[in-house]
Every structure is written in C-alpha cells, then in structure tokens.
Amino acid sequence: MYIPTLADMLVAHERIKPYIHRTPVLTSEFINKLAGADLFFKCENLQKAGAFKARGASNAVFGLTEEQAARGVATHSSGNHGTCLSYAAGRRGIPCTVVMPHTAPQAKKDAVRGYGGVVVECEPSTTSREAVFAEVVAKSGAEFVHPYNDPRVIAGQGTCSREMLEQVAGLDAVIAPIGGGGMISGTCLTLSNLAPNVKIYAAEPEQADDAYRSFKAGKIIADDAPETIADGLKVPLKDLTWHFVSNHVTDILTASEAEIVDAMKVIWKRMKIVMEPSSAVPLATILKNKEIFAGKRVGVVITGGNVDLDLLPWQRPEFGG
Amino acid sequence: MYIPTLADMLVAHERIKPYIHRTPVLTSEFINKLAGADLFFKCENLQKAGAFKARGASNAVFGLTEEQAARGVATHSSGNHGTCLSYAAGRRGIPCTVVMPHTAPQAKKDAVRGYGGVVVECEPSTTSREAVFAEVVAKSGAEFVHPYNDPRVIAGQGTCSREMLEQVAGLDAVIAPIGGGGMISGTCLTLSNLAPNVKIYAAEPEQADDAYRSFKAGKIIADDAPETIADGLKVPLKDLTWHFVSNHVTDILTASEAEIVDAMKVIWKRMKIVMEPSSAVPLATILKNKEIFAGKRVGVVITGGNVDLDLLPWQRPEFGG
Numbered sequence: 001m002y003i004p005t006l007a008d009m010l011v012a013h014e015r016i017k018p019y020i021h022r023t024p025v026l027t028s029e030f031i032n033k034l035a036g037a038d039l040f041f042k043c044e045n046l047q048k049a050g051a052f053k054a055r056g057a058s059n060a061v062f063g064l065t066e067e068q069a070a071r072g073v074a075t076h077s078s079g080n081h082g083t084c085l086s087y088a089a090g091r092r093g094i095p096c097t098v099v100m101p102h103t104a105p106q107a108k109k110d111a112v113r114g115y116g117g118v119v120v121e122c123e124p125s126t127t128s129r130e131a132v133f134a135e136v137v138a139k140s141g142a143e144f145v146h147p148y149n150d151p152r153v154i155a156g157q158g159t160c161s162r163e164m165l166e167q168v169a170g171l172d173a174v175i176a177p178i179g180g181g182g183m184i185s186g187t188c189l190t191l192s193n194l195a196p197n198v199k200i201y202a203a204e205p206e207q208a209d210d211a212y213r214s215f216k217a218g219k220i221i222a223d224d225a226p227e228t229i230a231d232g233l234k235v236p237l238k239d240l241t242w243h244f245v246s247n248h249v250t251d252i253l254t255a256s257e258a259e260i261v262d263a264m265k266v267i268w269k270r271m272k273i274v275m276e277p278s279s280a281v282p283l284a285t286i287l288k289n290k291e292i293f294a295g296k297r298v299g300v301v302i303t304g305g306n307v308d309l310d311l312l313p314w315q316r317p318e319f320g321g
Numbered sequence: 322m323y324i325p326t327l328a329d330m331l332v333a334h335e336r337i338k339p340y341i342h343r344t345p346v347l348t349s350e351f352i353n354k355l356a357g358a359d360l361f362f363k364c365e366n367l368q369k370a371g372a373f374k375a376r377g378a379s380n381a382v383f384g385l386t387e388e389q390a391a392r393g394v395a396t397h398s399s400g401n402h403g404t405c406l407s408y409a410a411g412r413r414g415i416p417c418t419v420v421m422p423h424t425a426p427q428a429k430k431d432a433v434r435g436y437g438g439v440v441v442e443c444e445p446s447t448t449s450r451e452a453v454f455a456e457v458v459a460k461s462g463a464e465f466v467h468p469y470n471d472p473r474v475i476a477g478q479g480t481c482s483r484e485m486l487e488q489v490a491g492l493d494a495v496i497a498p499i500g501g502g503g504m505i506s507g508t509c510l511t512l513s514n515l516a517p518n519v520k521i522y523a524a525e526p527e528q529a530d531d532a533y534r535s536f537k538a539g540k541i542i543a544d545d546a547p548e549t550i551a552d553g554l555k556v557p558l559k560d561l562t563w564h565f566v567s568n569h570v571t572d573i574l575t576a577s578e579a580e581i582v583d584a585m586k587v588i589w590k591r592m593k594i595v596m597e598p599s600s601a602v603p604l605a606t607i608l609k610n611k612e613i614f615a616g617k618r619v620g621v622v623i624t625g626g627n628v629d630l631d632l633l634p635w636q637r638p639e640f641g642g
Contacts, residue, residue, distance in 0.1 A: 310636065
C-alpha cells in the first residue's frame with residue numbers, strides 16, 4: 001500500500017490547476033449566528049463537473065504516461081467520481097469507461113456521456129459489477145481509477161484543503177463528509193503536514209454510520225447496503241482511507257436524515273447555492289454539536305452539487321414536502 | 322435631478338465595502354459552448370441579503386448624517402430592495418420601515434423583519450401605498466430611499482461593474498436585467514467612465530417589455546401591471562434611470578417566459594447556484610441572440626437569489642412541471 005505524501009499533493013496541485021476551478025469560500029452571517037461559530041464554506045459544488053472529485057480524477061488522468069493514457073481509464077461508480085473521471089479523460093482526450101448498474105438514474109448516465117465517457121451497464125450486484133468491470137479492463141487495458149482508495153485520488157483531493165489554508169487565515173478545524181473517505185484522507189494528508197494544529201472532523205449520516213463505528217471500534221466495519229438521502233456517503237472505508245482516518249481524524253459526528261435535509265435547506269436558502277444532501281451533513285452535525293465548535297473558525301467542505309432539481313429532498317413526503 | 326458621477330460611485334465603493342461581499346465571478350464551459358461566447362457571471366445572488374440591492378441600500382444608509390440616520394429610513398418595496406434596506410439599516414443600527422401590500426408573500430415580510438426592519442402593510446393599490454407611505458414619513462421623518470430612482474442607490478449599484486472590471490480582463494460587453502433600471506444605470510455610470518468601449522445590454526421579459534418599448538420610442542412608457550415570472554422586473558423606468566438607459570445602453574433584448582425558465586434551470590443545473598427568475602433573463606436573451614455575442618467576452622449580472630424553494634418555476638404546471 002503506497003501512502004501518498006505532501007509532495008504528491010503539491011505535484012497534484014500544479015498538475016491539475018489548468019483543469020479545476022479554485023473554488024470560492026463563502027460565508028453566511030445568518031448561519032454563523034445559528035452555529036455560534038465562524039464557518040467558511042469551501043464550495044466544491046462549484047467545481048468542474050460539480051464535485052471535488054474532479055480534483056482526484058484529474059490528478060489520476062493527467063499523471064498517466066502517454067502509453068497508459070492511450071489505453072484510457074475505467075472505474076465503477078454511479079456517483080460523482082464516474083462523472084468527474086469522464087470529465088478529466090475528456091480534457092486529456094482519452095477514453096473513459098464507467099461501469100454502473102442499469103438501474104442507476106438516467107441523469108448519472110447522461111452526465112458521464114456528456115463529457116464523452118462510455119457507460120457499460122451491469123446488474124445491480126457486486127458480483128455482476130466486478131465481472132463486467134474485469135471484462136472491460138481485460139479488453140481495453142484501461143487504467144483503473146478507484147473512487148477513493150487510490151493514492152493519486154487522495155493526493156488530488158488534498159488540494160482542496162491546501163486552497164482553503166490559502167483562502168482562510170487562522171482555521172481551528174475543518175469538517176467534511178465521509179463516505180469512502182477520499183476527501184477526508186486528502187484533508188488529513190494536507191493538514192497533518194501543513195497545519196497540524198487544525199482539527200479534522202468527519203460528518204456522516206446516522207443511517208450510514210459505518211465510518212463512525214469503524215472509528216470507535218478501531219477497525220474497518222463495512223455495511224452492506226445502508227440507505228440515506230446523502231447518497232454519496234454509502235460506501236465503506238478501505239485500507240488507504242482507513243490509514244488516514246485512524247491516524248488523523250479528531251472525531252466522526254453523525255446526523256439524522258431530517259437534520260441533514262434541514263441543514264441543506266438552510267444552506268440553499270441563505271447561501272444561494274445548489275448542493276447535494278451529502279454536502280449538508282457537516283453543517284447538520286455542527287448544529288447538533290455546538291459545544292465543539294463554539295467560537296471557532298471552521299472550514300466546511302461543500303463536496304458537490306449534483307442533485308435532482310425536479311424533486312428536492314424537502315419536497316419529498318417523508319421530509320414533510 | 323442630480324445625476325450621480327464616477328466620484329459618487331468610487332466614494333460609494335469605499336463606504337460600503339465593510340457591509341457587502343465582493344461576489345465571485347463564475348464561469349461554465351457548458352454554458353459557454355451553448356452560447357458560443359465566453360460568459361462571466363457576476364454572482365450578486367451571493368451578495369448580502371441575496372441581491373445586488375444591498376450595494377445601493379448600504380450606500381444610501383451609510384451616507385446619511387448622524388441626524389438623518391437617527392430618524393431612520395423608509396421605502397415601499399415588496400422585493401429585494403425592502404429586504405436589503407432593512408439589512409443595511411440593521412448594520413447601522415437605525416430604524417427601517419418598509420411599506421408593502423398585505424397581499425405580499427409572507428417570506429418577503431419575514432425577510433424584512435429578519436434584519437430588524439418594520440413592515441407596515443397597505444392595500445394592494447398605488448393610492449393606498451402612497452397614502453400609507455406619506456403617513457410613515459410624516460410621523461418618523463425617515464429618509465425615503467427609492468428602490469432605484471435615487472442617485473445614492475445608482476452609485477451603489479455601479480460598484481458591481483467596477484468589481485467586474487477588476488475581476489475579468491478584456492470584457493467586450495456587460496448584460497444585466499432591467500426593471501426600474503437601477504442596476505443598468507449603475508452599470509452605465511461605471512462603464513461609460515472606466516471602460517467606455519464595453520457595450521451595455523439590458524435584458525427584459527417580453528411580458529414586461531416597457532423598457533424595451535421606451536428605448537425604441539425614445540421616451541418612458543410605463544405599463545400598469547405587467548405579469549411575468551421575473552417578478553423583480555415589473556416596475557417602470559423613471560427619469561434618472563431613463564437618463565442612463567437612453568444615453569448609454571446599446572440595446573435592450575427580450576425573452577419569453579419559457580425561455581427565461583429554461584435559462585434559469587440551465588444555470589441552476591450547470592453552475593450550482595440558486596438564483597431568481599429575473600437573473601435568468603440575460604442568459605435567455607443571449608441564447609436567442611447568439612449572433613450579437615458570438616466569440617465575445619460578456620459579463621452577465623446574476624442579480625439575486627431570493628426564490629421560493631418549495632415551488633421552483635419549472636415545477637409549475639404552466640412550465641411543464
């Protein structure tokens with residue numbers, strides 16, 4: 001297992017700068033009053049392809065040799081990673097294949113195709129996904145870029161908190177959502193090296209709290225199929241992300257589905273940004289753990305903005321809509 | 322009639338800087354391809370209180386003498402100006418009264434009150450509004466701050482395009498929505514002085530095209546009660562804004578209701594920002610007048626982000642929702 005270093009992150013940042021946005025940091029007095037803290041929202045929903053994953057994907061794609069690049073890249077993801085890998089591959093002009101279940105939302109397939117990637121459909125089971133993916137790679141020789149358990153991806157995600165350090169002085173803490181742990185691992189990589197006094201918190205839905213339980217148990221616990229509105233956060237930790245989480249995270253905090261949707265609506269209403277439920281989990285946990293953050297300067301990563309605009313979470317009957 | 326000058330705008334900018342955001346300029350490759358032009362979106366939806374009107378209102382409020390300030394400010398507006406005047410008055414710690422019809426949406430009343438302003442309700446007629454407003458001013462001696470036909474307000478709005486000039490090099494044109502003409506007048510004030518080669522376009526709903534018809538006729542034509550989804554743009558030009566529009570605007574372009582809603586959804590989907598229908602009118606007109614903007618670098622003012630998140634325009638039956 002190769003553990004990415006500060007140098008990898010710095011190289012990644014130089015490499016990907018032409019292909020990513022240096023996203024703005026937004027603040028809201030209203031939300032600060034609500035939280036009793038100074039929150040600085042790093043808006044990766046405004047990132048290329050709508051998610052921080054454009055960073056890691058671009059680092060992986062643009063780090064390939066010409067020979068590797070000619071064979072293209074491949075992944076399995078029905079989430080933002082698939083879209084972002086397709087975006088990065090498109091920018092380099094190389095093939096990208098994304099394996100996803102035929103049951104995945106049409107919008108996700110369209111997003112991959114919109115950037116020039118090819119969608120290969122499998123059955124909605126791990127066995128089918130692995131078989132189909134193996135076949136894709138065997139045929140094309142494409143480079144597998146894992147959504148998060150990949151040192152190139154983690155080094156790329158680490159560029160986000162490097163920008164935050166440049167954009168906001170005197171941070172006491174940074175908080176980001178945790179699913180597989182790619183963003184949190186990149187955050188750990190950067191902050192443990194460049195700002196070791198800044199505390200790192202991870203935020204997770206109660207209904208998909210495998211990282212929380214792993215953290216408390218001291219070993220990876222993977223749930224089979226958790227259900228949450230924060231659909232980017234269902235995947236489990238892996239060895240590389242566990243390394244960073246177990247070594248550098250101060251604590252993992254959780255929030256209920258209703259708390260997540262409430263926090264999401266507050267952010268839309270007051271900050272005027274479109275962001276996905278996963279990105280609201282940090283604010284939801286801050287608002288229910290005010291004593292931890294009281295009076296502190298806290299960086300909050302808004303991880304992505306890909307959401308169904310025809311049916312917003314608070315319009316669903318289960319959230320009172 | 323006092324016509325605000327470049328000096329007024331520069332003083333306004335220094336005066337209001339502590340109370341406003343220097344809003345970011347966002348871009349979207351997808352929308353650029355759609356338009357065949359390089360569009361730079363100045364995001365005043367991310368402004369304090371959710372609209373560019375925080376600029377003009379702050380300039381008016383912080384330009385008052387202590388004696389004037391003690392008597393407070395007042396306006397009639399059921400839109401963003403009322404909210405923004407309340408915001409600015411709250412920052413200075415002075416009273417603010419906003420007269421609006423009792424039929425105005427609860428959210429608008431709540432927004433004014435949320436910043437500490439007082440809402441005084443009138444009947445939904447011009448006669449009632451004027452009578453109630455005259456009474457408020459007679460009783461309090463409050464300073465009237467008109468939503469747009471006020472040199473202090475126009476000088477404040479002009480700070481937006483000054484920032485745009487600093488943020489984007491080589492602009493060929495700037496386009497903003499036009500209702501009463503406050504933003505456009507501020508834009509004219511700044512650009513005619515600092516960047517006279519940059520063309521200025523105004524964008525208006527077809528269903529409320531009184532500024533368009535005024536521009537073509539060479540004199541102010543005021544409609545009584547136009548109806549449009551772009552509800553910030555229903556008000557007519559007045560003498561001061563007509564001065565700027567008639568002297569400095571290159572052209573006024575219009576778009577249909579459906580075109581406005583389509584442009585709005587594209588911006589939400591691709592740029593991940595919450596903005597109101599009025600703010601989508603410029604993109605709607607760009608997309609139907611591509612020949613004017615082809616290959617050009619165009620600043621586009623996203624004027625505000627105050628919208629009902631429970632029922633988005635494209636969810637309404639009349640727009641196919």
